[in-house]
Amino acid sequence: MTANILGEFEGVVKRFKEIGALNGLTFKIYKGVNGLIGPNGAGKTTTIRLSLGLIKPDTGSATLLGFDCWKQSLDLRQRIGILYEKPAFYDHLSGLDHLKLMAKLKKLSDPLGESKQVLKLVDFDNEAQYRRISGYSAGMRQRLGLAHALLGQPELIILDEPTSNLDPLGRAQVIELLNTLKKRGFSFLISSHILSELEKVCDHVILMNGGIAVRQGMLASLLSEVPSGIFRIKVHPNEPIVDLLKQEESVKSVTPVENYLIVITYNAHKFQQRLPFLVARANAFLEEVKMEGNDLESLFKIAVAQGDKR
Amino acid sequence: MWPNNALIDLFKAEIQKAWSFPILEIAVGLIAFTTIANIHVLLNISTQTGLLASFSILISDSFFDSLYSQMLFLSIFCGVLVSLSFARDYEQGFMQTLLSSPVSRSVVFLVKFFAVILPLTILTWVMTTSIVFLNFYSGSSVMVVIEKALWALPVIFIALMFCGGFAAFISLSLKRTIPSVLTVVLAGFSIWYISTVTSDVVGNIANYFILTPFPVPLIALSRVFGRVVTPFISLGDFEYVLPTWVFWVLSVFYALVFLVPVYVYFTRRFEIRE
Numbered sequence: 001m002t003a004n005i006l007g008e009f010e011g012v013v014k015r016f017k018e019i020g021a022l023n024g025l026t027f028k029i030y031k032g033v034n035g036l037i038g039p040n041g042a043g044k045t046t047t048i049r050l051s052l053g054l055i056k057p058d059t060g061s062a063t064l065l066g067f068d069c070w071k072q073s074l075d076l077r078q079r080i081g082i083l084y085e086k087p088a089f090y091d092h093l094s095g096l097d098h099l100k101l102m103a104k105l106k107k108l109s110d111p112l113g114e115s116k117q118v119l120k121l122v123d124f125d126n127e128a129q130y131r132r133i134s135g136y137s138a139g140m141r142q143r144l145g146l147a148h149a150l151l152g153q154p155e156l157i158i159l160d161e162p163t164s165n166l167d168p169l170g171r172a173q174v175i176e177l178l179n180t181l182k183k184r185g186f187s188f189l190i191s192s193h194i195l196s197e198l199e200k201v202c203d204h205v206i207l208m209n210g211g212i213a214v215r216q217g218m219l220a221s222l223l224s225e226v227p228s229g230i231f232r233i234k235v236h237p238n239e240p241i242v243d244l245l246k247q248e249e250s251v252k253s254v255t256p257v258e259n260y261l262i263v264i265t266y267n268a269h270k271f272q273q274r275l276p277f278l279v280a281r282a283n284a285f286l287e288e289v290k291m292e293g294n295d296l297e298s299l300f301k302i303a304v305a306q307g308d309k310r
Numbered sequence: 311m312w313p314n315n316a317l318i319d320l321f322k323a324e325i326q327k328a329w330s331f332p333i334l335e336i337a338v339g340l341i342a343f344t345t346i347a348n349i350h351v352l353l354n355i356s357t358q359t360g361l362l363a364s365f366s367i368l369i370s371d372s373f374f375d376s377l378y379s380q381m382l383f384l385s386i387f388c389g390v391l392v393s394l395s396f397a398r399d400y401e402q403g404f405m406q407t408l409l410s411s412p413v414s415r416s417v418v419f420l421v422k423f424f425a426v427i428l429p430l431t432i433l434t435w436v437m438t439t440s441i442v443f444l445n446f447y448s449g450s451s452v453m454v455v456i457e458k459a460l461w462a463l464p465v466i467f468i469a470l471m472f473c474g475g476f477a478a479f480i481s482l483s484l485k486r487t488i489p490s491v492l493t494v495v496l497a498g499f500s501i502w503y504i505s506t507v508t509s510d511v512v513g514n515i516a517n518y519f520i521l522t523p524f525p526v527p528l529i530a531l532s533r534v535f536g537r538v539v540t541p542f543i544s545l546g547d548f549e550y551v552l553p554t555w556v557f558w559v560l561s562v563f564y565a566l567v568f569l570v571p572v573y574v575y576f577t578r579r580f581e582i583r584e
Binding site: 093 | 315316319320323326327330399402403404406407409410411412413414579581582583
């Protein structure tokens with residue numbers, strides 16, 4: 001394991017009864033900010049739980065910071081921080097008291113000092129820290145959860161949907177904070193649906209679908225692979241036109257994703273010229289045509305589309 | 311090894327969570343009510359019959375009778391609190407948070423379990439002792455009350471370990487708050503119904519297998535101290551045939567019969583899946 005690699009999943013399989021949650025997941029976590037993205041049911045939450053020793057893999061190996069995620073999870077949990085999508089606390093305690101308790105469990109030398117320091121870092125060093133957590137708003141709980149994750153300057157911080165409970169201003173602040181922490185040398189594994197935000201902070205990306213990593217690598221490198229000439233079209237009904245599109249010379253692939261079609265073309269100009277004819281031939285109604293950009297969202301859609309085709 | 315400050319703080323936080331308003335208030339009210347109701351009847355009988363000389367015997371019997379009268383309530387209450395502590399925390403995501411923090415699974419399990427069992431044991435013991443003591447102090451030996459009070463402590467503890475272990479087993483199997491609570495309440499009520507309402511034969515069998523966590527340690531203590539305490543529910547011939555050590559072994563067995571398997575499951579195989 002090189003010095004730059006913080007963790008490695010190798011052929012991890014986890015089944016819940018008949019359902020395969022992870023089907024041979026293989027990826028690496030590097031120093032810096034790692035984004036874990038994928039559609040609902042891709043296995044992101046299972047991956048995070050497995051990382052923390054909350055789930056035992058059926059086969060394969062999962063290591064973080066050199067520790068086996070299941071067998072040495074206690075040693076591992078001393079060294080990492082975690083923020084869940086819906087953070088839970090001792091609601092009868094104040095935010096500061098809860099953090100002090102967690103700092104003591106982490107065996108930090110100055111629980112009060114360290115707690116105040118992380119509260120300041122997440123801009124929560126106001127009178128609210130002395131109030132009972134049961135009275136906190138969702139956004140305040142998210143900030144407290146983030147402070148909890150930062151306690152003790154962990155070597156890796158896992159964030160599961162860190163901005164999901166925040167308003168747009170709060171989201172922007174968290175992204176800014178993550179960038180600041182990244183510059184200070186913190187490493188993250190972030191699972192999020194909000195790809196535009198992830199794109200602002202991620203160095204590495206792991207794209208998951210169907211319990212496996214369908215793409216992984218440096219964000220810049222992956223984005224450069226996104227071919228031009230990808231279209232998202234919404235047509236009603238879409239079944240007849242799928243067959244017609246597949247017969248077109250200018251079209252490389254057509255994949256239905258939710259209620260629209262992802263069309264990857266060889267020749268974007270020719271496709272744009274042909275599309276109205278094809279719609280008319282299919283006796284369909286064209287609602288929307290959008291050319292995808294060179295961004296994480298496009299990368300995500302392509303990866304999902306390719307994953308569906310497998 | 312004596313637990314460090316962090317574990318004591320964790321235990322305190324868990325106690326405060328488990329006994330937050332209105333749990334403690336309900337427990338105090340119900341324990342006081344059942345004890346007072348029980349003692350009041352005995353007091354009336356002894357006063358009307360003028361059997362003041364028999365006061366000491368009445369105290370001996372009334373103390374454990376008083377606890378018996380609370381067993382239905384205590385077993386259900388204990389079960390509900392343990393279910394809330396495990397199943398509700400699982401549902402609300404707090405179990406996930408605790409198991410992700412740098413404490414071992416053993417600590418998490420023991421802290422959550424004893425945060426319910428220890429305060430309930432102490433609360434039941436203090437309330438019952440105080441009320442019996444206040445009622446009979448003027449007419450009998452204080453030492454008799456104290457002696458019985460000391461005996462009652464391990465008896466209550468073992469009985470609640472049994473009930474709590476069962477509730478933990480149900481909660482971690484079902485992982486849902488309402489089904490766990492309903493199952494525990496139903497089981498507690500069934501035990502009470504079978505052992506008190508149905509026929510002698512069925513009732514006696516039920517007593518042997520279900521209510522023995524209460525009389526077994528009581529008999530064990532009676533043998534050691536050379537006192538004769540007649541359990542409200544007789545164990546029949548077993549009570550006279552079996553040697554003392556068997557009652558100690560049985561006491562430990564009842565305390566741990568559910569607790570040990572659930573502990574092993576929680577520390578080695580339990581997973582957060584939802």
